Structure formats: structure tokens, C-alpha cells
Amino acid sequence: MARASSLVSRSRARISWHGFRFVMAVKLAWPLRIWQSAKVEIFMAANHFPVLLDSVNETGEESHDWLKLSAPAKVNLMLSVHGRRPDGFHELTSLVAALEFGDELEIRRNGREQDTLLSEGEDVPQDDTNLVLQAARLFRRECAHEQYFDFRLNKQIPVGAGLGGGSSDAVAALKGMNALLETGFSREKIREMASTLGSDCPFFVDATPSLMRGRGEVLEPIDPYLFNRLAGQRLVLFRPDFGINTAWAYGRLASMPELYEGHAIAETRLREFSRRGNWDDMLANVFEEIVGEKFLAIPSLLEILGKRGYKCMMSGSGSACFALVDGKEQALEIKEVCQECWGPNIFWVETSLTEQKM
Ligand SMILES: C[C@](O)(CO)[C@H](O)COP(=O)(O)OP(=O)(O)OC[C@H]1O[C@@H](n2ccc(N)nc2=O)[C@H](O)[C@@H]1O
Numbered sequence: 632m633a634r635a636s637s638l639v640s641r642s643r644a645r646i647s648w649h650g651f652r653f654v655m656a657v658k659l660a661w662p663l664r665i666w667q668s669a670k671v672e673i674f675m676a677a678n679h680f681p682v683l684l685d686s687v688n689e690t691g692e693e694s695h696d697w698l699k700l701s702a703p704a705k706v707n708l709m710l711s712v713h714g715r716r717p718d719g720f721h722e723l724t725s726l727v728a729a730l731e732f733g734d735e736l737e738i739r740r741n742g743r744e745q746d747t748l749l750s751e752g753e754d755v756p757q758d759d760t761n762l763v764l765q766a767a768r769l770f771r772r773e774c775a776h777e778q779y780f781d782f783r784l785n786k787q788i789p790v791g792a793g794l795g796g797g798s799s800d801a802v803a804a805l806k807g808m809n810a811l812l813e814t815g816f817s818r819e820k821i822r823e824m825a826s827t828l829g830s831d832c833p834f835f836v837d838a839t840p841s842l843m844r845g846r847g848e849v850l851e852p853i854d855p856y857l858f859n860r861l862a863g864q865r866l867v868l869f870r871p872d873f874g875i876n877t878a879w880a881y882g883r884l885a886s887m888p889e890l891y892e893g894h895a896i897a898e899t900r901l902r903e904f905s906r907r908g909n910w911d912d913m914l915a916n917v918f919e920e921i922v923g924e925k926f927l928a929i930p931s932l933l934e935i936l937g938k939r940g941y942k943c944m945m946s947g948s949g950s951a952c953f954a955l956v957d958g959k960e961q962a963l964e965i966k967e968v969c970q971e972c973w974g975p976n977i978f979w980v981e982t983s984l985t986e987q988k989m
């Protein structure tokens with residue numbers, strides 16, 4: 632409470648706190664990590680719920696300040712594809728978890744009649760194919776409000792890596808716009824909107840470790856044992872100096888239907904991992920074979936790491952891979968091997984699966 636009162640006095644903030652709007656803002660703000668920006672803050676109050684503070688400037692008018700949101704990357708710890716559906720998408724089962732590593736997106740309302748996006752990341756589309764700008768257009772359609780936004784994207788997640796970067800940015804944008812305009816869209820509504828932007832998007836609404844099914848939009852909570860097993864698990868992410876196009880990877884898979892797996896195989900992996908806790912029962916990704924056929928550098932490196940005893944796998948449709956580690960020493964050994972195999976300038980980062988509470 633002491634922190635709450637000091638924030639209130641420091642920013643001369645006005646708590647927007649009425650009824651339904653407040654409840655929805657709280658519900659939606661919870662999975663966001665929105666840090667203090669100039670005058671708009673979400674902070675942990677004594678009841679452990681975040682509270683959205685509007686801001687007032689020196690003259691008492693509402694100001695349009697930046698909201699800063701995290702857009703975490705994800706890894707697929709198991710990815711099994713069962714077949715192609717009549718709508719052209721593939722039916723899958725995947726165990727997905729968010730990482731402590733990711734992008735940062737800042738948003739503010741603007742007074743113009745167009746959105747702007749500033750991002751310096753390599754390969755990040757600067758035009759309106761960027762998922763952040765697509766999210767803004769979708770949001771305006773859904774809330775029938777002609778509000779435009781400025782976005783600043785600090786891109787850390789490599790593009791075309793199978794880490795869900797664009798999807799996570801898009802969902803951060805939806806959540807941010809919802810909080811800024813106090814639209815009160817429920818998480819379910821945001822998930823529904825997100826699913827029209829991409830199959831991986833709905834996961835990022837809560838970004839808690841989940842079982843992903845359907846084409847990616849059906850999310851199930853995992854059992855407590857599995858949850859605790861994943862929380863905080865350290866890993867190293869590494870990516871060669873090329874990305875992989877997801878549509879290409881699914882297209883290749885469709886031409887090799889022998890790689891489709893029955894649902895029972897995925898369920899057995901999940902069950903065995905929950906029973907024995909052995910990562911060898913879980914880590915499996917159908918895209919490794921498809922991608923590995925064309926990009927030999929990936930299976931070669933994974934084999935070398937595997938022989939050294941590391942549990943490692945490609946994430947999503949690639950090209951990023953990860954290896955589970957216990958600590959710094961292992962992380963540095965992996966870095967050395969990656970640089971030897973893929974070159975000195977490859978993307979490499981040590982991070983962990985998120986530690987959210989159930
Ligand atoms: C590989 C994963 O990252 C695993 O989490 C996702 O399945 C990919 O999800 P995503 O990048 O959000 O994919 P989308 O943007 O929806 O679709 C990109 C392309 O992949 C194909 N695609 C995607 C998801 C899916 N379940 N089946 C598919 O066949 C789509 O036909 C489309 O041509």
C-alpha cells in the first residue's frame with residue numbers, strides 16, 4: 632500500500648476505478664507486464680491486482696503517454712502434427728511455454744489519422760504487413776473507435792525463428808490498446824481477435840505454459856506437476872543466420888503425410904513425461920526432419936549437442952533451437968559449440984521458461 636500511495640502522489644495520477652471498466656481493466660492487465668512509463672503505470676497494489684492509473688499533466692488534461700509491454704518469445708517443447716484440415720490449416724498438439732526473453736512494445740494514442748511504427752530490428756516489416764499494425768486495424772474494427780496509435784517496437788526476437796515473435800508483438804498491441812482505451816474486452820474476446828491474426832497468437836494472451844491444440848487456438852492448462860517442472864527451467868536459445876518461412880514448412884509437411892502422427896503418440900509423450908519427468912519422453916518436433924532435410928546445419932548441430940548429453944530441439948517451424956541447461960557453465964559450452972558450427976555472429980541467448988504461478 633505504501634508503494635501505491637507513493638506512486639499516486641508522485642505521478643499525480645487519478646485512479647480510474649469504476650465498476651465494470653475497472654474490473655475488466657484489472658482482468659486484462661494481469662498477464663501484462665506494463666512498467667512505469669512517463670505518467671501511465673500499472674503497479675501491484677496491496678491486493679496483488681494491478682491497477683491502471685490514468686495520468687493527468689500539469690494543466691490537468693489527460694495526456695497520451697507511452698505504455699510499455701513485454702512481448703515474450705515462446706518455445707514448443709513438443710510439437711506433433713496430425714494432418715491437414717479442410718480449411719488448409721494443420722491439426723496439432725503442442726506443449727508451449729513463454730520465455731523470460733522477448734520484445735518490448737511501447738504504445739500511445741496519437742491525434743493523427745494513421746498508426747505509426749518505429750522498429751529497428753533486422754527483417755522486421757516496416758509496412759502495414761507488420762502484425763502490430765494489423766492488430767491496430769483489427770482493434771479499431773472491433774471497438775468501432777477511430778483512435779490511432781504510435782508504436783515503438785524494441786525487437787529482440789529473431790524473425791522467422793519459430794519463437795512466435797510477430798504473434799507476441801501483435802497480442803501485446805491488442806492488450807495495450809485495450810488497456811489504453813479502457814475498452815474492456817475480455818481475455819476471451821482478445822484471444823478470439825488474436826486467432827484471426829495468426830495461429831500462435833491466442834497463446835500469448837495469457838502466455839502461461841499450455842497444451843496447444845486445434846490449429847493453435849485451442850489452449851488447455853497443463854497439470855500442476857508439469858507446470859512446476861517447466862517453471863523457471865533454464866535454456867539457451869540459438870538461431871542460425873537464416874529464418875524459416877512457416878507456410879513453407881507446413882507445405883513441405885503436407886507433401887510428406889507419412890510424418891503426420893496420431894493423437895495417441897502426442898498423448899503418450901505428455902503422459903510419460905508427467906509420470907517420469909524425463910525430457911527424452913517429451914522433446915520431439917515433427918518439423919526437425921522437414922527443415923533438417925534442407926538446412927543440414929540444424930540437425931548437425933543438434934546431433935553434436937545431443938552427443939554431449941544436452942536435451943535440445945528446434946522450436947516451432949524453426950530455425951531457432953534451444954538446449955536445456957543447469958547453469959552458466961553449460962550455457963557457455965553450448966555457445967562455443969554453436970559458434971564453431973554456425974559462425975561467430977549467430978544469435979545466442981541464455982534465458983528461462985517463465986515462472987508464473989498457476
Ligand atoms: C509452427 C507453430 O509456430 C507452432 O506453434 C505454429 O503452428 C505456426 O503458427 P503461425 O506462425 O501463427 O501460423 P499462421 O500465421 O497462422 O500460418 C502461417 C502458415 O502456416 C500454415 N499453418 C499454420 C498453423 C497450422 N496449425 N497449420 C498450418 O498449416 C498456414 O497454412 C499458413 O500458411
Ligand SMILES: Nc1ncnc2c1ncn2[C@@H]1O[C@H](COP(=O)(O)OP(=O)(O)OP(=O)(O)O)[C@@H](O)[C@H]1O
Pocket residue numbers: 754755756760761762763789790791792793794795796797798800801831875877947948949
Ligand atoms: N512484428 C513482427 N515481428 C516479426 N515478424 C513479423 C512482424 N510482423 C509481421 N512479421 C512477419 O511475420 C513472419 C513471421 O515472423 P515471426 O518472427 O513471427 O516468425 P516465427 O517466429 O517463425 O512465427 P511462428 O513461431 O509463430 O511460426 C515474417 O515473415 C515477418 O515478416
